[in-house]
Amino acid sequence: MNPVNVGLLGLGTVGGGTFNVLNRNAAEITRRAGRGIQVSQAAARDYDPEGLPGIDAISVSDDAFTVVDNPEVAIIVELIGGYEPARELVLRAIANGKHVVTANKALIATHGNEIFAAAQEQGVMVAFEAAVAGGIPIIKAIREGLAANQIEWLTGIINGTGNFILTEMRDKGRDFADVLSEAQALGYAEADPTFDVEGIDAAHKLTILASIAFGIPLQFDKVYTEGISHITRADVGYAGEFGYRIKHLGYTRRTAKGIELRVHPTLIPERRLIANVDGVMNAVLVKADAVGPTLYYGAGAGSEPTASAVVADVIDVVRTLTADPENRVPHLAFQPHALADIPILAMEDIETAYYLRMQAEDKPGVLAEVTRILGDGGISIEAILQKEPAAGASEASIIMLTHVVQERQMNAAIRNIEALAAIHGDLTRIRLEHLDCD
Ligand code: HSE
Numbered sequence: 309m310n311p312v313n314v315g316l317l318g319l320g321t322v323g324g325g326t327f328n329v330l331n332r333n334a335a336e337i338t339r340r341a342g343r344g345i346q347v348s349q350a351a352a353r354d355y356d357p358e359g360l361p362g363i364d365a366i367s368v369s370d371d372a373f374t375v376v377d378n379p380e381v382a383i384i385v386e387l388i389g390g391y392e393p394a395r396e397l398v399l400r401a402i403a404n405g406k407h408v409v410t411a412n413k414a415l416i417a418t419h420g421n422e423i424f425a426a427a428q429e430q431g432v433m434v435a436f437e438a439a440v441a442g443g444i445p446i447i448k449a450i451r452e453g454l455a456a457n458q459i460e461w462l463t464g465i466i467n468g469t470g471n472f473i474l475t476e477m478r479d480k481g482r483d484f485a486d487v488l489s490e491a492q493a494l495g496y497a498e499a500d501p502t503f504d505v506e507g508i509d510a511a512h513k514l515t516i517l518a519s520i521a522f523g524i525p526l527q528f529d530k531v532y533t534e535g536i537s538h539i540t541r542a543d544v545g546y547a548g549e550f551g552y553r554i555k556h557l558g559y560t561r562r563t564a565k566g567i568e569l570r571v572h573p574t575l576i577p578e579r580r581l582i583a584n585v586d587g588v589m590n591a592v593l594v595k596a597d598a599v600g601p602t603l604y605y606g607a608g609a610g611s612e613p614t615a616s617a618v619v620a621d622v623i624d625v626v627r628t629l630t631a632d633p634e635n636r637v638p639h640l641a642f643q644p645h646a647l648a649d650i651p652i653l654a655m656e657d658i659e660t661a662y663y664l665r666m667q668a669e670d671k672p673g674v675l676a677e678v679t680r681i682l683g684d685g686g687i688s689i690e691a692i693l694q695k696e697p698a699a700g701a702s703e704a705s706i707i708m709l710t711h712v713v714q715e716r717q718m719n720a721a722i723r724n725i726e727a728l729a730a731i732h733g734d735l736t737r738i739r740l741e742h743l744d745c746d
């Protein structure tokens with residue numbers, strides 16, 4: 309049988325890795341797929357042929373549309389990233405009857421509903437394993453491996469750059485900006501690194517995970533998103549004194565009232581396995597009713613780890629090229645007509661525990677005023693730590709952990725605490741999840 313022709317859009321970090329993995333492991337891939345798979349044409353404006361042995365043997369165009377319109381190409385692998393022209397290219401590939409493999413989380417999270425509807429119409433596949441958690445096969449695990457279960461909640465360290473920064477700050481006391489530059493040099497960070505540090509990249513990935521976990525449409529605009537740029541080394545240290553680590557988590561949970569969908573720095577107990585996922589590594593913890601908790605760990609970014617997921621998708625597509633479209637695994641795990649319109653909860657309606665830090669005048673009665681406000685708001689305190697003022701200073705740091713409470717109640721209490729004359733500046737609030745798996 310003739311090999312399947314792939315059109316590769318992008319020869320950067322992930323595109324280059326994909327080209328190399330496909331070539332290097334060609335024999336093994338053919339044994340798995342049942343057919344050869346070859347890149348017959350690529351598109352890139354700028355690339356380094358040095359790191360791409362064999363690239364001279366194929367045609368490389370600087371116009372991606374010529375690849376998408378090439379009748380010889382059966383599968384388009386979109387590794388350009390970003391919203392446009394990626395969206396236009398993918399929709400044109402689908403209209404041309406081609407299958408698509410993409411690592412583009414921004415594209416899937418924001419335009420996935422439109423793209424999957426078009427693919428459904430054309431009877432083609434759009435595969436996106438590499439869009440979430442790099443090389444970890446988490447889409448396949450949730451969509452297929454956990455298909456028997458009702459998923460209760462899932463959480464993940466799903467931005468490698470952010471995790472790398474937090475780990476280096478904690479372990480080596482390095483500066484935020486310095487670690488971010490290294491992550492960029494290593495090819496982990498997004499083209500616009502604010503996507504990493506402000507949580508947007510993680511929100512894209514969480515949108516996709518929530519959709520396949522709960523069978524809901526992709527709703528990126530409803531994700532509460534907070535990044536790591538305000539996390540200080542002091543907070544990392546105090547969290548450690550309480551036995552917690554600060555991780556940047558995507559978290560989604562199905563409750564009786566709706567679905568929580570949120571990305572923010574989170575204190576988690578250091579004894580949890582996921583709390584010990586460091587550097588650029590990612591992990592996703594899924595709590596499901598039949599199997600219980602399962603944890604998926606691996607490289608969340610980087611050239612060949614991400615290529616591993618891209619190539620696995622290409623193999624999957626090749627294996628099911630001749631399958632009846634109705635009998636393929638649905639894009640979002642649930643049959644398109646069975647997606648549910650479960651409400652996404654507003655942030656004020658979610659429930660979580662909290663870490664609070666405030667700067668207080670070092671005089672009698674201040675702590676009592678703060679605890680009275682929390683008590684009046686129905687907020688129960690789990691632990692308190694007070695740090696004496698530094699030499700020559702007059703402000704003490706008060707750090708507290710609370711029990712679980714609705715965010716609305718916590719917002720009101722924070723407003724009242726910040727209004728106290730003895731409390732200086734803004735209070736720092738970091739959410740806390742115990743991740744109990746009982
Ligand atoms: N910038 C992303 C990260 C790349 O750091 O996780 C992988 O999606």
